Amino acid sequence: MNATEHAQQPRLLTPGELAACIKLFRETRQWSQEQLAAISGLNVRTIQRVEQGLSASLDTRRALARAFEFEDMDVFNKPFSIPSEDETKAAKEKFDREHVTLTAAPLTTGKQLAKLVEACSMDLSEPAFELTREADETFAILVDYFREYRDCSDSYSETQKFDVYDEMQSHIEALKTLGVSLRYATRKVQVRWGSDAVDAKPMPVTVLYVVGFPLGEEPEQFATPRSSGIRL
Structure with missing residues (x-):
């Protein structure tokens, strides 16, 4: 049996192997340690300890499994198949083929958001971590509002748009008070319309991404x- 075959035999992870896996899963998703902490419900110091190869409790391992969306939350507490170097490389290449990395720019004013909405035909808007009920509702209200505005922005006079800016600003500030910071990115894509979409000529459109991150833990990029499901 060679070293690669031996490494792939299911067995309990050592703290050092768990550290390598967690770091790999985190970096593959373009998450910072702060983002993983927010998504898992752990503190940043705990994430740092795990990635340093220090011991992790059963509950910590369960929280990490949930963050990475494993169906079995005890996956890190059971015998685990360690991927080979080739398997790891293949997984990274597959992720890169299926994902695009975008620059996360700050979204801070209602006027800024309104102008972005006017310039984009579609959006994909979602929080990047689990929100409280109040923050989740506030985020949903903002998204509903700017989608409605996008559908009828041509009917607003330049003077009337100031009310729109103020309304969007109030929701952005409410989210900030609730610990949610908004980041945005735009991306040009090709879409096909109609029931015969396969044969239809693709049309270039610009997509707006509005993503909520924990205040003070905003990334410079996201994948x-x-x-994906883009809203018209």
């Missing part, structure tokens, strides 16, 4: 699937 998103190349093909």
Whole structure:
């Protein structure tokens, strides 16, 4: 049996192997340690300890499994198949083929958001971590509002738009008070319309991404699937 075959035999992870896996899963998703902490419900110091190869409790391992969306939350507490170097490389290449990395720019004013909405035909808007009920509702209200505005922005006079800017600003500030910071990115894509979409000529459109991150833990970039559910 060679070293690669031996490494792939299911067995309990050592703290050092868990550290390598967690770091790999985190970096593959373009998450910072702060983002993983927010998504898992752990503190940043705990994430740092795990990635340093220090011991992790059963509950910590469960929280990490949930963050990475494993169906079995005890996956890190059971015998685990360690991927080979080739398997790791193949997984990274597959992720890169299926995802695109975008620059996350600050979204801070209602006027800024309104202008972005006017310039984009579609959006994909979602929080990047689990929100409280109040923050989740506030985020949903903002998204509903700017989608409605996008559908009828041509009917607003330049003077009337100031009320729109103020309304959007109030929701952005409410989210900030609730610990949610908004980041945005735009991306040009090709879409096909109609029932005969396969044969139809693709049309270039600009997509707006509005993403909520924990205040003070905003990333410089985020990854998103190349093909995803985009709202008209």
